[in-house]
Amino acid sequence: MSMFHFHCPGCAARMAVADAERVGKRCGVCEATRMWESLPPVIQETIDAAVRRGNMPGLFAMRESLPSFGIPQAMDLLVFRRAALGMDGSV
Ligand SMILES: [Zn+2]
Incomplete structure (x- = not known):
């Protein structure tokens, strides 16, 4: 399976996705930031x-x-808020 590599348009983090439709999308952290x-x-x-x-x-x-949040979104947001609050970023 080939992966598509690109940089997140929000923070320039390296991204690798298997689905071509996800190329150019923001990473989970940027999505969490924008949503927050x-x-x-x-x-x-x-x-x-x-x-x-x-x-x-x-x-x-x-x-x-x-209520519309899925678990992956909640986990991304949790990591984001822990980091923002100066807590250990790992969950
Ligand atoms: Zn990003």
Whole structure:
């Protein structure tokens, strides 16, 4: 299987995808950043407060506040918020 290589248009991170339709898309971190900035402050505060308590409370708060979120999106957002809050970036 050949992979398509390109750089994320948002942060220039190296990307490799198997699906040609995904070439040129933003990486998960950039998507999470853009989505986060579109959220109302009250939801941002609720999620950040939960992320500070731990991964599971954080994921739970995202599922409550953002019902349309899938698990991959929630995981990307969790990594993004942990890094933004100065916590260990790994989940
Ligand atoms: Zn990016």
